[in-house]
Each structure stands twice: as structure tokens, then as C-alpha cells.
Amino acid sequence: MSEDEADRDGGPDGANDDFESVLSRVRDRIDPDADERARLRAVAETLTERAEDAATDLAPGADVLQVGSSARGTWISGDRDIDVFVRFPPELDRETLEEYGLEVGHDTVPDGHEEYAEHPYVKGEVEGFDVDVVPCFRLGSATEIRSAVDRTPFHNRYLEERLDEELAADVRLAKQFLKGIGAYGSDLRTSGFSGYLTELLVAEYGGFRPLLEAAADWQPPVELDPEDHGRASFSDPLIVIDPTDPERNVAAVCAAENVARLQHYAREFLASPSVDFFEPREPEPLTAAALRDRLADREATAMAVRFEAPDLVDDQLYPQLRKSLEGIVGGLDDRGFDVLRADTFADETAAVFAELAVAERPAIERHLGPPIHVRDHAEGFYDAYDDDPDVYGPFIDGDRYVAERKRDCTTARGYLESDRLFDVGLGAHVETALEEGYDVLVGDETTALLPEFDRQLGAYFDPRP
Amino acid sequence: MSEDEADRDGGPDGANDDFESVLSRVRDRIDPDADERARLRAVAETLTERAEDAATDLAPGADVLQVGSSARGTWISGDRDIDVFVRFPPELDRETLEEYGLEVGHDTVPDGHEEYAEHPYVKGEVEGFDVDVVPCFRLGSATEIRSAVDRTPFHNRYLEERLDEELAADVRLAKQFLKGIGAYGSDLRTSGFSGYLTELLVAEYGGFRPLLEAAADWQPPVELDPEDHGRASFSDPLIVIDPTDPERNVAAVCAAENVARLQHYAREFLASPSVDFFEPREPEPLTAAALRDRLADREATAMAVRFEAPDLVDDQLYPQLRKSLEGIVGGLDDRGFDVLRADTFADETAAVFAELAVAERPAIERHLGPPIHVRDHAEGFYDAYDDDPDVYGPFIDGDRYVAERKRDCTTARGYLESDRLFDVGLGAHVETALEEGYDVLVGDETTALLPEFDRQLGAYFDPRP
Numbered sequence: 022m023s024e025d026e027a028d029r030d031g032g033p034d035g036a037n038d039d040f041e042s043v044l045s046r047v048r049d050r051i052d053p054d055a056d057e058r059a060r061l062r063a064v065a066e067t068l069t070e071r072a073e074d075a076a077t078d079l080a081p082g083a084d085v086l087q088v089g090s091s092a093r094g095t096w097i098s099g100d101r102d103i104d105v106f107v108r109f110p111p112e113l114d115r116e117t118l119e120e121y122g123l124e125v126g127h128d129t130v131p132d133g134h135e136e137y138a139e140h141p142y143v144k145g146e147v148e149g150f151d152v153d154v155v156p157c158f159r160l161g162s163a164t165e166i167r168s169a170v171d172r173t174p175f176h177n178r179y180l181e182e183r184l185d186e187e188l189a190a191d192v193r194l195a196k197q198f199l200k201g202i203g204a205y206g207s208d209l210r211t212s213g214f215s216g217y218l219t220e221l222l223v224a225e226y227g228g229f230r231p232l233l234e235a236a237a238d239w240q241p242p243v244e245l246d247p248e249d250h251g252r253a254s255f256s257d258p259l260i261v262i263d264p265t266d267p268e269r270n271v272a273a274v275c276a277a278e279n280v281a282r283l284q285h286y287a288r289e290f291l292a293s294p295s296v297d298f299f300e301p302r303e304p305e306p307l308t309a310a311a312l313r314d315r316l317a318d319r320e321a322t323a324m325a326v327r328f329e330a331p332d333l334v335d336d337q338l339y340p341q342l343r344k345s346l347e348g349i350v351g352g353l354d355d356r357g358f359d360v361l362r363a364d365t366f367a368d369e370t371a372a373v374f375a376e377l378a379v380a381e382r383p384a385i386e387r388h389l390g391p392p393i394h395v396r397d398h399a400e401g402f403y404d405a406y407d408d409d410p411d412v413y414g415p416f417i418d419g420d421r422y423v424a425e426r427k428r429d430c431t432t433a434r435g436y437l438e439s440d441r442l443f444d445v446g447l448g449a450h451v452e453t454a455l456e457e458g459y460d461v462l463v464g465d466e467t468t469a470l471l472p473e474f475d476r477q478l479g480a481y482f483d484p485r486p
Numbered sequence: 487m488s489e490d491e492a493d494r495d496g497g498p499d500g501a502n503d504d505f506e507s508v509l510s511r512v513r514d515r516i517d518p519d520a521d522e523r524a525r526l527r528a529v530a531e532t533l534t535e536r537a538e539d540a541a542t543d544l545a546p547g548a549d550v551l552q553v554g555s556s557a558r559g560t561w562i563s564g565d566r567d568i569d570v571f572v573r574f575p576p577e578l579d580r581e582t583l584e585e586y587g588l589e590v591g592h593d594t595v596p597d598g599h600e601e602y603a604e605h606p607y608v609k610g611e612v613e614g615f616d617v618d619v620v621p622c623f624r625l626g627s628a629t630e631i632r633s634a635v636d637r638t639p640f641h642n643r644y645l646e647e648r649l650d651e652e653l654a655a656d657v658r659l660a661k662q663f664l665k666g667i668g669a670y671g672s673d674l675r676t677s678g679f680s681g682y683l684t685e686l687l688v689a690e691y692g693g694f695r696p697l698l699e700a701a702a703d704w705q706p707p708v709e710l711d712p713e714d715h716g717r718a719s720f721s722d723p724l725i726v727i728d729p730t731d732p733e734r735n736v737a738a739v740c741a742a743e744n745v746a747r748l749q750h751y752a753r754e755f756l757a758s759p760s761v762d763f764f765e766p767r768e769p770e771p772l773t774a775a776a777l778r779d780r781l782a783d784r785e786a787t788a789m790a791v792r793f794e795a796p797d798l799v800d801d802q803l804y805p806q807l808r809k810s811l812e813g814i815v816g817g818l819d820d821r822g823f824d825v826l827r828a829d830t831f832a833d834e835t836a837a838v839f840a841e842l843a844v845a846e847r848p849a850i851e852r853h854l855g856p857p858i859h860v861r862d863h864a865e866g867f868y869d870a871y872d873d874d875p876d877v878y879g880p881f882i883d884g885d886r887y888v889a890e891r892k893r894d895c896t897t898a899r900g901y902l903e904s905d906r907l908f909d910v911g912l913g914a915h916v917e918t919a920l921e922e923g924y925d926v927l928v929g930d931e932t933t934a935l936l937p938e939f940d941r942q943l944g945a946y947f948d949p950r951p
Contacts, residue, residue, distance in 0.1 A: 240859050241885065258885065277885045281858040285882065288865065319878075320849035320896065357843065359822070361852060362890070378822065378851075379844050384785035386843075387826060393746040394705050400753065403951075413784075416949035417750065420706065420723065420742045425827070425949075431785065484881035484890075486868075 040230070043294040044194060051197050051299075052190060053098040061091055064148050065103055068129055072105050072154060075128035079121045082110035084159065088177040090216055093184055095192040101150045105129065106174055108159035115167075122156025129154045139168045163265035175265035176217055183224045191229035194299075195219050198229070201299040202286045202486075204279040210339040212276040214283070221247065221261055221271060233287040241280060285486045306475035307482060309468040315482045316464065321361045322380035323467045326437055328459040330371040331450035338367060341448020348445030349373050349437075357382050358433040366477040371454070372470055374481065380433045380463075390415060390422030437461045505695070508759040509659060516662050516764075517655060518563040526556055529613050530568050533594055537570050537619060540593035544586045547575035549624065553642040555681055558649055560657040566615045570594060571639055573624035580632070587621025594619045604633045628730035640730035641682055648689045656694035657685050659764075663694070666764040667751040669744040675804040677741040679748070686712065686726055686736060698752040706745060750951045771940035772947060774933040780947045781930065786826045787845035788932045791902055793924040795836040796915035803832055806913020813910030814838050814902075822847050823898040831942040836919070837935055839946070845898045845928075855880060855887030902926045 053061070069085050076083035089104035090096035107125050109118050119141055126133055126143025130152050133145025142155040155170055163175040184192065199205035199214050207215035214222075225247050226232040241258035244251075251262035255270045258280045263269040290298045307315075316323050326349060331338060342365040350360045353375065363375035390406075391398035399422060406412045406424040413425035430436040438461050447455065462469055470478060518526070530552050541548035554569035555561035572590050574583050584606055591598055591608025595617050598610025607620040620635055628640040649657065664670035664679050672680035679687075690712050691697040706723035709716075716727035720735045723745045728734040755763045772780075781788050791814060796803060807830040815825045818840065828840035855871075856863035864887060871877045871889040878890035895901040903926050908917065927934055935943060 238861065278882050281882045281885045284858050285864075285868070288861070318849065319890075322848075357824070359844075361848060361850070376848075378848050379824075383826060383841075383843050384783065385826070393749050396703065396753070399750075403750070413947070414949045415951065417743050417746045417951045420746045422951070425784075482878070484879050486880065486882045486887070 040291070040294045043296055044229070046296050047194060047197060047299050048190065051097045051193050053096065057098060058094075060148075061096075061103070061150070064150050065091065065105075068103060068105050068147060068152060068154075072107055072125055072129040075125040076107050076109070076121070079124065080109050080113065082159075083121075084108050086174055086177065088173050090192075092177060093180055093220070094186070094189040095180075095184065095196070095216070095220060097193055097197060103147075103150045103152045104173075105152065105154045106170070106177075107154060107156045108174060109156060111158045111160055111165075113158070118156055118158065122154075125156065126154035139170060163263075164267075166266075172263075172265060176263075179264050180217075180220050180224065184220065188223055188228065191232075192220050192223045194229040195223050195232060197299045198233075198286070198290070199283070201297075201301055202282055203301060204282045207274045209274070209336045211279075212274055213279045214275055215271070218261060218271045218275065221245075221264070225261075233291055236283050236287040237291060239280070239284055241277070243280075282486055302485065304476045304480035304483065307471065307479040308475070309471050312468055312471065312478060312482075313465055316467075319361075319376065321376035321378055322433070323374070323376050323462075323464055324380070324433055324437065325372045325374045325462040325467050325470055326442075326455075326459055327370050327372040327462060327470065328451070328454045329457065330367045330369060331448075331454050333450055337450075338371075341451050342367060342371060342373075345447045345451040346373050348447050349442065350375060352442065352445040353377065353433060353436065356428075356430060356433075356436055357386070358436065362481075364477070364481050366470075366474045368473050370473060371451070372474065374467065374470065374474075374478070377433055382428055382431050384427060384431055385413065385425045386428045388424045388426050389418075390424060392420045393417065393422060394420065434461055434463050505756070505759045508761055509694070511761050512659060512662060512764045513655065516562045516658050518561065522563060523559075525613075526561075526568070526615070529615050530556065530570075533568060533570050533612060533617060533619075537572055537590055537594045540590040541572045541574070541586070544589065545574050545578065547624075548586075549573050551639050551642065553638050555657075557642060558645055558657075558685070559651070559654040560645075560649065560661070560681070560685060562658055562662060568612075568615045568617045569638075570617065570619045571635070571642075572619060572621045573639060574621060576623045576625055576630075578623070583621055583623065587619075590621065591619035604635060628728075629732075631731075637728075637730060641728075644729050645682075645685050645689065649685065653688055653693065656697075657688045659694040660684050660688050660697060662764045663698075663751070663755070664748070666762075666766055667747055668766060669747045672739045674739070674801045676744075677739055678744045679740055680736070683726060683736045683740065686710075686729070690726075698756055701748050701752040702756060704745070704749055706742070708745075747951055767950065769941045769945035769948065772936065772944040773940070774936050777933050777936065777943060777947075778930055781932075784826075784841065786841035786843055787898070788839070788841050788927075788929055789845070789898055789902060790837045790839045790927040790932050790935055791907070791920075791924055792835050792837040792927060792935065793916070793919045794922065795832045795834060796913075796919050798915055802915075803836075806916050807832060807836060807838075810912045810916040811838050813912050814907065815840060817907065817910040818842065818898060818901065821893075821895060821898075821901055822851070823901065827946075829942070829946050831935075831939045833938050835938060836916070837939065839932065839935065839939075839943070842898055847893055847896050849892060849896055850878065850890045851893045853889045853891050854883075855889060857885045858882065858887060859885065899926055899928050 065087050069087055072085040076085060086106045086108060088106050089102060091103050107122060109121060123135060123141055123143060130143055130145035130147055133143040135141050136144050140156060142153060144153050157170045158167055160166060160171055163172050166172050196205060196216065196219050199219060204213040206213045222232050223229060225245055226235050242260055244260040246262040248264040250267040253268045257270055257273055258277045259272040259275050261271040263271050286298060346363060346365040350363050353360050358380060359378040361376040361378045365373050390402040393399045402422050403415050406415050411427050415422040415424045430439060534550050534552055537550040541550060551571045551573060553571050554567060556568050572587060574586060588600060588606055588608060595608055595610035595612055598608040600606050601609050605621060607618060609618050622635045623632055625631060625636055628637050631637050661670060661681065661684050664684060669678040671678045687697050688694060690710055691700050707725055709725040711727040713729040715732040718733045722735055722738055723742045724737040724740050726736040728736050751763060811828060811830040815828050818825050823845060824843040826841040826843045830838050855867040858864045867887050868880050871880050876892050880887040880889045895904060
């Protein structure tokens with residue numbers, strides 16, 4: 022057990038901490054002080070004025086909103102994001118909206134550059150803050166939205182009305198807790214709790230502690246509907262109906278693992294509070310010698326498929342890597358190469374790493390034929406194998422024919438190195454990357470993944486909730 | 487492909503045979519000639535007279551019946567069984583019946599000895615024939631029977647009324663065909679078609695060829711009810727309601743394999759008739775060199791558990807061996823030692839022989855815990871493994887905890903040599919025999935099963951329908 026783990030379970034730092042004193046120490050670290058608040062407010066006001074001037078010059082009906090955690094006082098000390106939303110009248114066509122939006126952005130953030138999400142917008146640095154200037158339509162209700170950004174002002178208004186100073190402080194604690202346990206972020210690499218979701222949960226349960234106490238006892242699917250207006254059904258483990266949109270689950274992106282993770286750590290933290298829960302775990306980098314030790318200790322056969330990482334943003338890359346991981350694991354399992362555990366990593370190269378409980382199979386495999394009473398199929402099967410000198414059988418087992426025939430691949434390496442790898446579902450860009458070439462590493466050869474993936478492999482071999 | 491197989495598929499002997507000429511050649515061999523019939527009739531009459539004299543001396547209401555294939559003209563030339571049933575009035579108590587039965591038996595077969603099935607009876611040789619003298623009650627209908635033997639006279643009467651000379655000849659063909667394909671006999675080693683069942687099927691379908699044509703197209707469950715009086719339901723693949731007992735399936739003992747086997751060979755024979763179908767296949771004995779070759783060719787890991795054969799009759803021994811086979815295969819499979827195929831053999835020693843696709847596993851195994859939302863179980867699981875230095879995890883997969891813990895056995899040999907072998911279902915006498923000691927043979931060590939099981943292993947490595 023590492024020191025880090027010892028602390029969490031109530032080691033020297035944690036044993037005598039009680040809940041409130043832990044929160045108080047965390048607050049000291051994450052609550053922005055008066056100075057930080059004042060600086061942020063000053064910069065935000067300047068930006069809002071600049072944007073308003075530019076926007077109303079272009080469209081008299083435009084206005085400007087500061088949104089996001091910095092607008093609602095829910096940001097964590099040190100976060101330096103300011104989101105400025107410029108709302109244009111809905112009569113504007115989309116092309117004009119985008120043109121005006123960029124113009125306002127450049128006027129507001131003179132050194133900014135353009136980025137593209139659903140719309141183009143301007144991003145840049147102003148007095149040490151990371152500023153986004155995003156155009157949207159000003160609409161009467163969230164159900165009229167034309168794109169996801171149009172929803173943000175409604176989210177902002179809803180939360181501003183519900184989060185007082187005390188709840189805002191609890192939102193900060195909840196965010197930091199989720200960061201600490203690795204479940205914060207709605208990006209598709211994390212698939213965790215978004216900021217908006219965290220704020221809704223704290224508002225709905227009435228604070229950080231009530232949220233933890235509720236989560237510890239959640240029985241998924243958990244369904245929350247703050248406005249009691251939901252009218253769609255969802256299959257997610259956590260369902261939080263958007264107060265501004267009855268057909269949207271705010272927690273749709275939150276994976277079952279992250280719901281379970283919150284449940285686990287809520288219980289652990291309530292049982293023995295410690296500030297360590299609020300610190301993201303940094304996995305120890307694994308050395309080649311340590312990797313060899315782990316492989317020898319576990320006696321599984323490690324394998325990796327390594328290729329050049331596709332040049333994609335994380336939100337595109339990680340879903341493709343996970344699809345490829347699932348496909349390759351499925352291909353291995355289907356051929357009897359039992360996968361014990363697997364993961365996927367990306368940096369300059371990308372890798373699907375797997376440990377196999379079974380890496381070799383006999384020369385033959387059992388091939389179960391049709392029931393003998395299904396005459397056409399049965400005769401077809403029998404005739405297909407009866408004269409094959411490489412086949413044992415066909416013979417009868419129960420009411421079916423069985424033939425023992427030669428396998429395509431008797432080793433997992435052989436399978437991974439063959440074209441059959443391309444028969445499984447792979448992300449499109451991963452498939453292209455593999456077509457360019459890839460390495461198959463087996464056993465101690467996987468040390469070639471170091472040092473590039475030393476922290477990922479460190480985490481792999483020291484798995485935690 | 488062996489020569490034997492070539493013939494069956496229409497080789498030199500079979501290619502030009504047509505159905506009727508094949509049957510005619512088989513009949514020449516299996517139909518008893520006039521001389522054999524006369525000899526049997528003479529002996530049977532003598533026995534019947536002797537039994538009648540002895541029986542009526544003891545109980546005036548007694549009578550004597552000759553039953554079985556020799557009574558109905560359905561015996562195969564060379565079979566030398568004569569069954570004499572002595573029927574006593576139902577007023578007799580069972581003890582007196584048994585006493586009288588043995589007395590009549592000894593008077594009828596002076597050199598006979600006593601055997602015990604449901605009742606004691608006398609068995610012995612008379613002029614080269616194997617004679618059974620069996621006592622039973624004379625009852626008004628088969629539904630009044632007190633034991634299985636009381637049913638026999640009713641079976642006999644039913645078939646005598648239905649089998650003319652021609653059908654009796656077809657019964658002989660059907661029996662010989664079932665012997666040839668290894669599906670004849672209701673003993674618990676074969677679990678095949680009994681003589682009575684065969685006669686009923688021929689009578690019901692109206693001959694050997696109609697039986698084959700029907701069987702080729704059977705869609706199990708196949709239900710025949712010659713007297714249209716069945717009033718129980720059965721889960722067997724072949725259901726033939728006993729014409730003398732509406733609650734009995736005459737084919738209850740017939741395994742799915744043997745139903746399928748008849749279907750398979752009926753099709754093959756109708757497609758290319760050959761006398762070879764009527765000859766039981768004698769598997770080639772396997773030499774040690776050939777066994778090693780087969781093992782090398784298949785690349786599976788052969789294993790055998792060998793022990794002293796329990797001293798039981800086949801009808802008790804084989805069900806116990808099969809139960810033990812199933813238990814041991816299940817135990818291996820459950821631990822990830824995938825069994826490719828397995829069989830059990832008995833002679834002086836007995837063996838469970840298995841080929842494993844996987845004979846070794848890693849030092850650790852994945853242990854799936856409860857869903858995290860089932861709080862009591864989840865906390866119990868987590869606490870049980872969290873502090874164990876030999877365990878990787880617990881971590882979260884989906885909504886569950888997973889721990890990777892050390893395995894009990896990493897090799898199939900280790901498992902088979904351990905006491906855990908006794909955790910699986912074993913036949914009672916097999917368990918006792920194993921407690922006395924057993925050998926575990928792995929790989930080429932299985933050549934120690936030779937020459938005792940050379941034919942069984944010959945059949946194993948040349949599997950046919």
C-alpha cells in the first residue's frame with residue numbers, strides 16, 4: 022500500500038481529522054480570496070463592456086452575459102477561465118451571427134485566435150485570464166435553442182437563482198472532490214461529472230455533504246428532475262433532467278464507472294475524512310524493471326499493439342481508442358485468448374495494452390455443428406468436414422455434430438499480427454493508423470512502451486477505484 | 487480416412503450395392519436357418535414342460551410362457567438366449583413367489599445359479615443355450631404390475647399379435663443395424679435402443695426401411711403412442727409410450743446421442759447402402775507412438791485421472807463414471823482449464839481422460855465483486871480485499887468492484903492432484919476409489935494408459951458419429 026493510500030484510509034494525516042476540519046482545510050486552498058475575486062471581477066467587467074460596445078454597434082438588440090463558474094462564484098481558486106457570451110437577436114441568420122461573433126471576439130480579446138466548436142468563437146488571454154468570447158442567439162426559452170451554446174445562458178440564469186454564497190462554496194468542494202477522485206469533467210476522455218451537473222447536484226441535494234450522503238446510497242438508475250418536467254426516458258445510471266430542457270439528461274456523458282466511483286469515495290470519505298480525497302492521485306511512473314517484476318508476479322502474458330497516435334483532439338481520439346480496445350479485446354476473447362485486463366494509452370504513439378490469461382491455444386478447436394435433426398444444415402456440415410483429413414470427426418455430442426478442426430491462429434501474437442485484426446470494430450482513424458503499420462509487443466517486449474506510458478502503466482498495475 | 491470408413495461411404499464394396507441386395511446379404515447372415523429354429527424350438531419346449539411341471543406342483547394356478555426374441559422369432563442367428571417366464575397367481579405373497587421361482591428355476595436348469603435383478607431368478611446353460619427362468623405374477627393388465635418383470639408377458643403378447651414373419655425379419659435387420667452403429671442395448675453403458683423398443687418401432691412404422699426413412703427426418707422430441715393412450719409427459723428426445731402402460735416411455739433410457747446416431751446412419755445408409763453398416767466398428771488399438779503423435783498433432787494437453795475400477799456391474803459402474811467425468815470436467819472448466827474433449831474408460835483400472843485446451847493459468851484471477859450500489863455487499867467485498875497485499879485492486883469496472891487475487895491452482899495438474907477434486911460431484915464408489923489413491927498423468931505420461939485402454943483411446947482419437 023502506498024503512502025497516499027495509507028493517508029486516505031486514515032493514516033497519520035487523516036486519523037484525527039473530522040469532516041468539518043477537513044473541509045475547512047480544503048476551503049482554505051480552493052476558495053478564491055477577496056483579492057482574486059476583485060481581480061476577476063475587474064477583468065470581467067472590462068471584457069463585458071468591450072464586448073457590449075462592439076456588439077451593439079453591430080446589432081442594436083445584442084447584449085452580453087458573463088457565464089460559467091467565474092460568473093457564478095463557483096470557480097476554484099487559480100482557475101482562470103472567463104466565459105463571455107454575446108447574445109444576438111434571433112432574427113439574425115447564422116452566417117451573420119458567426120461573422121458578428123468573431124468581430125466582437127477580436128475587439129474584446131485583441132490577441133485572441135479563432136476556435137471552432139459548434140460555432141466559431143474567439144479565445145485568448147487577457148491579464149492572465151483565459152477568455153472565451155462566444156456568440157449565441159437570445160431566445161425566449163431553452164426549448165427554442167438552435168445549438169448547444171444557446172442553452173448556456175439559461176443554465177446560467179437557473180443556477181444564479183439557486184446558488185447562494187454557501188451553496189457556491191459547496192459546489193467548489195464538490196468539484197474539487199470529483200477532481201480528486203478522477204471523476205470530474207464531461208470531456209470524452211474522462212466521461213465524468215460536468216461543472217453544470219455538479220452545480221445542479223449540489224443545488225438539488227442542498228450541499229456537498231448531503232450530496233455525498235445521497236450518493237453513498239444511490240441505487241442506479243438514479244433519476245433527478247429538479248423542475249419535475251422530464252418527458253423522455255434514459256438508460257443511463259444517473260439521470261438529471263436539465264431544468265431548462267425536459268428532454269435532456271445532463272449526466273448523459275457520465276459513465277457508470279464514474280457514478281460508482283463517486284459512490285465509493287463518498288462512503289470512504291464520510292467514514293474517514295481526509296484532505297487527500299481532494300488531491301488527484303498522480304500515479305507513480307513505472308520503470309522497466311518494475312514492469313518486468315509485475316509481469317512475472319502476475320504470470321499473465323502482456324501484449325501491446327502500438328501505432329502512431331491519430332492526430333485528433335481528445336474528444337475524438339479517446340472514443341476511437343476505446344472502440345478499438347473493445348474490438349481487439351473482443352477479437353482475442355472470441356479466439357479463446359482470454360483477456361485478463363486491458364487499457365489504451367495515447368501520447369505520441371498510442372497503444373492497446375492487454376494482459377492475457379491464455380496466449381496459446383491447441384492446433385485444433387471444437388466446432389459445434391447444427392442439431393442432427395435440422396437435416397439440411399446437418400448434412401451440409403457433415404459433408405463439409407467428413408472428407409477433410411485435417412479434421413477429427415464429425416462426431417455426435419448430444420444432438421449435434423461436432424468437428425475438431427485446425428485453428429486459424431494458435432497464438433495471440435499470430436492473431437494480432439494477422440489481417441484478422443482488421444475484422445473487429447476499430448475507430449476509423451485508428452484503423453487508418455494501423456494500416457500504416459503497428460508493432461506487436463509480447464511479454465517483456467512491452468517495456469518498449471516506457472518511458473512514454475510510464476504513468477499509465479503505473480496506474481494500470483496499481484489499480485484503484 | 488480408414489478403409490472401413492471408405493466402404494461405408496461407397497467404396498469398392500458399397501458403390502454398386504442397392505438397398506435390397508444389401509439387405510439380402512445381411513439376412514443371409516442374421517436370419518436363423520430352419521435347423522437353428524428347430525433346435526431352439528425343441529430346447530424351448532423341453533424347458534417349458536419342465537418348468538410347467540415344477541410350477542404347477544407348487545401352485546396349481548401357475549403357467550409358463552416363453553418370452554423374448556427367441557419366442558417371437560426376432561432373434562439374430564447365433565443368439566442363444568431363451569427366456570422362460572413362470573407366472574404365479576397374484577394371491578401369492580412375494581416371498582413365496584421368490585421361493586417358488588427359484589425352485590422351478592433349479593428344476594428347469596439343473597446346472598443353473600441364482601442371480602438378482604428386481605427378483606432373484608435362475609440362469610444357466612442348457613444344450614448350448616443361455617436360459618433365464620424368471621418368476622412373475624399373472625395379472626389381468628399391465629397397469630397392475632408389481633415389478634418390471636410382470637410387464638414382460640404383456641409386452642410379449644402385444645408383439646406376438648403384431649409381428650408376422652416379414653416384420654420379424656425386419657426387426658432382425660433393425661437390431662443388427664443398431665448393433666452395427668453402436669446404438670443397440672438399453673444397458674446403462676450403451677444407453678441405446680432396447681430389443682422391445684426396436685420391435686415396437688419396426689411394428690409401428692411397418693418395417694425396417696420405413697423406420698429408417700422416418701428416423702432420417704425425425705424432429706425430436708419424437709412421440710409415438712401405438713395405443714394412443716399416453717397420459718404422462720416426458721422430456722426425452724424419443725418418446726414411445728408403452729402399449730401396455732400409458733405412463734411409461736419405452737425409450738426413456740435412450741440417450742440423445744443414440745437418437746441422433748440412428749438419424750445420421752439412417753441417412754447415410756439410405757444414401758449409399760452397404761453391409762458395413764451392420765458390422766460393429768472395432769476401433770484400432772492405439773500404440774504409444776501413435777498416441778504421442780496424436781497429442782503432438784493436436785497440441786492440447788492430455789490429462790488422465792486413473793484409479794482402481796470399483797467392483798460394480800456395468801449398469802452401476804458406467805453411470806458413476808459418467809457422473810465423475812462430468813464433475814471433473816466441470817471442475818476443470820470452472821477454473822479456466824478449458825476441456826477440449828473428455829471420456830471415461832474402465833477395465834481393471836478406470837480413468838477419466840481429458841484433453842485440455844488450457845492447462846495453465848496466470849498467478850492471478852479476476853474476481854468480480856458486487857455492484858457498488860449494493861452497499862452492504864460492496865463494502866464487505868472492498869474491505870475484504872483492500873488491505874490484502876497479494877491483491878491488485880479492488881478497482882471499478884462498470885458498476886462493480888473487481889479484485890485480482892491469487893489463484894488456488896495455476897495448473898490443471900495441481901488442481902487434479904489437490905483435495906479440491908473431491909468438491910465436485912463424483913459417483914459414490916468412484917469417490918471411494920479415488921480416496922484410496924489415484925494417478926494424475928499429464929501429456930505423454932498418458933501412454934501409461936496403454937495397452938489397457940488401447941481400443942478406447944483408438945476410438946477417442948478417431949471419433950465417428
